[in-house]
Amino acid sequence: MKYFKKLIGEKCYLSPISMEDAAQYSEWLSDIEVGIDLGVYSMQLSLPKEEKILQQMIDKNEYVFGIIDKETDTLIGNCGLHNVNNVDGRAEFGIFIGDKLYWSKGFGKDATQLILDFGFNILNLHAIYLQVFEYNLAAIKLYKQVGFKKAGAFREAKLIGGRKFDVILMDILAEEYTSVFIQKKIPEQP
């Protein structure tokens, strides 16, 4: 599979999503450890369903990318901006590293910073927000590290295995973000 170096970080680069990766996404999202953190475990993500979801993302012009390991050029996950609102300059961030061998090695942080860079410096967004389950400590730590702040919570909005968890809302404003990639590529003003 050919990937394209659209946004280049320290450990990974982001390549526009490809329909050819649908089966790999279905496999990863059917894994209970990945699916529970994302809230998609209740869905039947068959190959045709995943292909439909990817096609909808492409048709809706959502900014979704494959996360590619820079060293091996292999797909390890997916991230992007959804529900882009050009009136208020807002979009919703989502990410997963599907290959669990790559967890806790800095790839999630690298990819998140690239998406924020793209959102703020190319799409000219004003704010990027997300939702995360309160039990997802890895994701919450990562989001705080790159500058997301807690904006509130939906109480007991996630029900699983007889337990109730809050859904935490976080956001980051353009002025709170420092570019890691794009600003270095923009020519100085003459």
Ligand SMILES: CC(C)(COP(=O)(O)OP(=O)(O)OC[C@H]1O[C@@H](n2cnc3c(N)ncnc32)[C@H](O)[C@@H]1OP(=O)(O)O)[C@@H](O)C(=O)NCCC(=O)NCCS
């Ligand atoms: C959440 C996720 C994207 C994080 O990506 P990652 O590549 O594993 O995270 P990173 O290695 O960039 O880690 C960022 C920070 O979180 C910490 N961290 C990683 N896993 C952790 C864990 N299980 N518990 C606590 N902290 C953790 C890291 O140590 C790192 O902090 P450090 O720089 O102080 O060491 C990834 O684990 C994943 O895809 N999980 C499943 C899907 C998911 O939860 N998506 C997000 C839904 S909101």
